[in-house]
Amino acid sequence: xxxxxxxxxxxxxxxxxxxxxxxxxxxxxxxxxxxxxxxxxxxxxxxxxxxxxxxxxxxxxxxxxxxxxxxxxxxxxxxxxxxxxxxxxxxxxxxxxxxxxxxxxxxxxxxxxxxxxxxxxxxxxxxxxxxxxxxxxxxxxxxxxxxxxxxxxxxxxxxxxxxxxxxxxxxxxxxxxxxxxxxxxxxxxxxxxxxxxxxxxxxxxxxxxxxxxxxxxxxxxxxxxxxxxxxxxxxxxxxxxxxxxxxxxxxxxxxxxxxxxxxxxxxxxxxxxxxxxxxxxxxxxxxxxxxxxxxxxxxxxxxxxxxxxxxxxxxxxxxxxxxxxxxxxxxxxxxxxxxxxxxxxxxxxxxxxxxxxxxxxxxxxxxxxxxxxxxxxxxxxxxxxxxxxxxxxxxxxxxxxxxxxxxxxxxxxxxxxxxxxxxxxxxxx
Numbered sequence: 001x002x003x004x005x006x007x008x009x010x011x012x013x014x015x016x017x018x019x020x021x022x023x024x025x026x027x028x029x030x031x032x033x034x035x036x037x038x039x040x041x042x043x044x045x046x047x048x049x050x051x052x053x054x055x056x057x058x059x060x061x062x063x064x065x066x067x068x069x070x071x072x073x074x075x076x077x078x079x080x081x082x083x084x085x086x087x088x089x090x091x092x093x094x095x096x097x098x099x100x101x102x103x104x105x106x107x108x109x110x111x112x113x114x115x116x117x118x119x120x121x122x123x124x125x126x127x128x129x130x131x132x133x134x135x136x137x138x139x140x141x142x143x144x145x146x147x148x149x150x151x152x153x154x155x156x157x158x159x160x161x162x163x164x165x166x167x168x169x170x171x172x173x174x175x176x177x178x179x180x181x182x183x184x185x186x187x188x189x190x191x192x193x194x195x196x197x198x199x200x201x202x203x204x205x206x207x208x209x210x211x212x213x214x215x216x217x218x219x220x221x222x223x224x225x226x227x228x229x230x231x232x233x234x235x236x237x238x239x240x241x242x243x244x245x246x247x248x249x250x251x252x253x254x255x256x257x258x259x260x261x262x263x264x265x266x267x268x269x270x271x272x273x274x275x276x277x278x279x280x281x282x283x284x285x286x287x288x289x290x291x292x293x294x295x296x297x298x299x300x301x302x303x304x305x306x307x308x309x310x311x312x313x314x315x316x317x318x319x320x321x322x323x324x325x326x327x328x329x330x331x332x333x334x335x336x337x338x339x340x341x342x343x344x345x346x347x348x349x350x351x352x353x354x355x356x357x358x359x360x361x362x363x364x365x366x367x368x369x370x371x372x373x374x375x376x377x378x379x380x381x382x383x384x385x386x387x388x389x390x391x392x393x394x395x396x397x398x399x400x401x402x403x404x405x406x407x408x409x410x411x412x413x414x415x416x417x418x419x420x421x422x423x424x425x426x427x428x429x
């Protein structure tokens with residue numbers, strides 16, 4: 001779970017890592033008038049995406065008039081397609097040099113790694129690719145809670161040696177040593193996956209963390225109640241942005257779901273939109289590609305998959321029902337494709353959940369859309385028996401549900417049949 005920059009800087013400041021003066025967070029340009037701010041200042045879009053500066057999400061303003069105009073621009077246009085609802089307002093600092101300091105875990109060795117460079121800033125990835133010698137990397141075996149003094153001092157000295165002489169005159173190895181040590185300590189204390197300063201700006205007053213990035217380990221959030229309380233965080237959030245309405249519903253019901261389209265994306269009337277209820281994460285990813293590929297090959301690219309979903313191992317009947325409720329409430333969706341390969345999960349629980357959702361919607365007069373799918377595996381005999389009984393009892397409610405039982409038909413053909421059915425109903429060829 002990624003923190004917003006203002007949240008990360010709050011933790012930095014508490015840890016003794018210097019940050020620019022924080023004037024506050026605003027939700028509209030009018031709120032600038034209520035801030036006790038000195039100019040020039042920096043306006044920063046609080047969105048969880050990288051490259052904000054190059055995308056127009058970070059702007060400097062010399063006075064209040066310019067700050068209002070630039071903040072309105074950021075609010076209006078967003079960043080990389082993501083809407084901007086809040087801006088961080090902080091002091092502008094004079095840059096003499098820019099460093100990079102980061103801590104993460106090496107996915108191959110599972111050792112913590114401290115990375116530093118005297119060539120920090122927006123082009124750090126280019127530096128790493130073109131001049132790898134400018135990137136200093138120290139691997140820490142043993143998951144130490146604190147950095148060994150000799151290692152951190154040596155790293156700070158390397159940075160000092162590579163800074164311009166004029167900059168070395170106003171900063172010190174001790175200052176850099178303290179910052180690197182504190183970044184590493186915060187990384188460990190917060191159970192972070194990434195803790196990063198880019199850039200660490202060297203100003204006439206000394207080093208300042210001009211940007212801050214912290215990504216927390218979702219699996220360790222239960223160990224961080226104090227940190228979350230301090231930041232006022234009550235819900236998990238996406239890396240890219242806040243959860244969509246559908247994603248919040250899924251989270252509340254205990255299953256994984258990701259929207260593939262922006263919430264405000266316009267609907268193309270010449271295409272059909274397919275919701276997916278797969279049996280697991282692997283098939284969830286595959287089914288997105290399968291629907292798109294079949295749409296391209298047989299339906300002239302007029303088919304759009306709208307979501308990723310993962311029911312997890314052994315979902316309850318209620319959870320299964322909520323998966324179908326979610327997609328039927330999603331007004332873009334024309335068709336639901338589902339597949340249940342019962343391994344850990346039960347086909348019987350699955351089909352009962354599907355029927356429960358459809359019957360509830362039929363009784364309440366809610367929207368019902370066609371469902372095409374297949375089920376095979378654990379509890380298949382009882383699932384088949386229940387399906388046949390349910391169709392006999394409520395044929396009108398379940399007339400739009402087509403579930404193949406067993407392996408006689410491959411999923412590609414099930415998907416094609418489902419899309420064909422919607423095309424036929426719309427009178428398309």
